[in-house]
Amino acid sequence: MDKLLERFLHYVSLDTQSKSGVRQVPSTEGQWKLLRLLKQQLEEMGLVNITLSEKGTLMATLPANVEGDIPAIGFISHVDTSPDFSGKN
Template sequence: MDKLLERFLHYVSLDTQSKPGVRQVPSTEGQWKLLNLLKEQLEAMGLVDVTLSEKGTVMGTLPANIDGDIPAIGFI
């Protein structure tokens, strides 16, 4: 199976449904499970400074593969 499809199917197999009436985010253990998985996968792909915030934001930096001063880009 295509690796991208395999990854996607794994993501959607996780129970990440939010818990109604809860003010905290992420609101369930399933959401934390996905966030931790994403963090681990970013680190395995070579991203550096990978962080997971208490509000569930995963961020990392992909180091440049060329020399020189080039503009940065961000993906959300």
């Protein structure tokens, strides 16, 4: 199976459903599980300056592979699913 597809299918198999009424962020252990997995994979891919905050913000830098001053790009996402829908399977 294609590695990208394999990773995607693993990510969506994790239960990251938000929990209503919880004052902590992320609101579930499933969300932390995905964040820790993503952090590990970023490390394995050679990214640097990897940080995972107590609020679940995961940041990393992919060093440039070309010379010169080039624009940076950022990707933003979240790891939870709505509490209104099941995050299982």
